[in-house]
Amino acid sequence: MSYYVIKRTLYGLVTAFGLVLLVFGLMKLIPGSVVNQLVDQSAGFDQKKLAEIEAFLGLDRPWYVQFGTWFRDFLMGDMGYSWRSRIAVSQLLGPRLFVTLELAGLATLISVIFIGIPNGLLAANYKSKWQDTAVRVFSLAALSVPVFWMGSMLILIFSVYFNWSPPLTWVSPTDDLWANISMMALPAIALGLAGAAPLVRMTRNSVLEVKGQNYIRTARSIGNSEIKILFNHALPNASIPIITSAGLQFGFLLGGVVVIEEVFALPGVGRLLLQAISQRDFPVVQACILTIGLFLIFLNIFVDILYAYLDPRIRFIKE
Amino acid sequence: MKKYNNLKKNQNNKISSLLVSLKLYFLREPFLSFGIFILFLITLISIFPDYFASFDPRETNASTSFKGPSITHWFGTDTLGRDIYSRVIYGTRTSLTVASISVGISLVIGSFLGLISGYYGGIIDQILGRLMDIIFSLPALLLAIVISGILGPSLKNAVMAIAIVYTPHFFRVARSGTIAISARPFVLSSKIIGATDFRILVDHIFPNISALLIVQTTVSFAYAILLEASLSFLGLGVQPPNPSLGSILNDGRPFLQLTPWMSIFPGIVIFLSVLVINLIGDTLRDRLDISQGIR
Secondary structure, three states, X not given: OHHHHHHHHHHHHHHHHHHHHHHHHHHOOOOOOHHHHHOOHHHOOOHHHHHHHHHHOOOOOOHHHHHHHHHHHHHOOOOOEOOOOOOEHHHHHHHHHHHHHHHHHHHHHHHHHHHHHHHHHHHHHOOOOHHHHHHHHHHHHHHHOOHHHHHHHHHHHHHHHOOOOOOOOOOXXXXXXXXXXXXXXXXXXHHHHHOHHHHHHHHHHHHHHHHOOHHXXXXXXXXXXXXXXXXXXXXXXXXXXXXXXXXXXXXXXXXXXXXXXXXXXXXXXXXXXXXXXXXXOHHHHHHHHHHHHHHHHHHHHHHHHHHHHHOHHHHHHHO | OHHHHHHHXXXXXXXXHXXXXXXXXXXXXXXXXXXXXXXXXXXXXXXXXXXXXXXXXXOOOHHHOOOOOOOOOOOOEXXXXXXXXXXXXXXXXXXXXXXHHHHHHHHHHHHHHHXXXXXXXXXXXXXXXXXXXXXXOOOHHHHHHHHHHHHOOOHHHHHHHHHHHHHHHHHHHHHHHHHXXXXXXXXXXXXXXXXXXXXXXXXXXXXXXXXXXXXXXXXHHHHHHHHHHHHXXXXXXXXXXXXXXXXXXHHHHHHOOOOOXXXXXXXXXXXXXXXXXXHHHHHHHHHOOHHHHHO
């Protein structure tokens, strides 16, 4: 087990370092020089002055030296300053990360507990019957709805019929839990629905696989009811792949969070990113994508290790 | 028996017999044939939008702005008095074009690299594999937003962003398929009789992984339409005044309560297009028996 953990972690660290390098490289693709982006074009700086600013920012050094300095600062938690607001990027990001993670977490919860598992169980229990087909069409439909459109439609329906409108300021759950939940419910539903299809499929397939096992036949032959077999024997044994795919789904939903935050005007990382892109505030863009990317890489390592821990068969194959 | 007689009578007529076999096919594969039928319609609309649109999608008309759906303007009009129905028709064309070009690029590059990586293994495989893992580690939408945001919002950059995002998907499928097929005896035998690597890859491995690639193409195509819509919705895709399904939704966003038709209809079109492609992909996945190729 420890061999597997070390191997998986090292592998993840290589990917993480690659990501850091890639994001650093992406910023070099920006058309025009950084100095041109920074200074006001109308101010009439001459070439000499521009070169001076470039030297001051260290942009005249070779890229690997720039990368080294930047990476050292990054490891120490210094992600630079926003070009527009002059606030430290880490300070901008901190509170927004919480909103994004809360939203993605709630959405995962909805897609696993309220959509994925019930539908997957239904489809597995009525394999090849009309219920199975209905669940399949439903989950494909959920997969096909654009998340942002779903969000807009929910706002529309709730504003027309319930006179509800998305609140303007965000409330932290520690201040007012109810206000926070009522604010997060609709975006989480829209997002959770979009991410539910793989979970439905995973639940259905793993429950079906377990239902073919001998101990299920034994449980049935000693006279257990179908419901009891399903919930006491099939579901617990099928839950390992469901848990791990829920972990991966959490990562997928972090991507969808960007648009849904924009639709519901929630102050999360996604909105910060979009705002930074439209203002061409690249240190912030860099920090946003790195934070989410690194978070996902470490989440994947964690999920893989958890999977191996829960299911010894995996770690023996992988070793 | 009566049914059978009807069938027999119709056999003389070629068209009716075609219809009968179509009907039988429809009964056997309802999802697939429904999906193909709708996809055919959507493709037709996006190839010949002039025959379907009733107005110029970019023509503004102040006197007709903010009108709800009516006989002249089926889906209503937007803030500038443009006909939403015509914009949706042309927008479908843009969205499908962007999605097919970008998925085409990822298909070619991703499966080429995947074939090479899976067949040769070693250091090439290590480097390419790590690179694709890094791209794969970011959520698709996030990566596409950042790429098109950095390069500057335009149609071309949106295509490039979507192509980059989906390349690792094809890479993974092609690579794992190639590894599985390479281990089969027939590949070994052709090596023994002296076939070149190129010949083995093109004649033996590629045809055997093509089913995997077809399914992946269908699935990615559906996602690419959603991704393009999301990018345009955020203003990072097609630039005004050209319509795309996502950008019409973006135009309608500030007036959601006032002119809901601007948001409802383009969304339904996106939903339907993606749904039928997903139906086709899901059925193909079952029918082509994908599991045989990988394991």
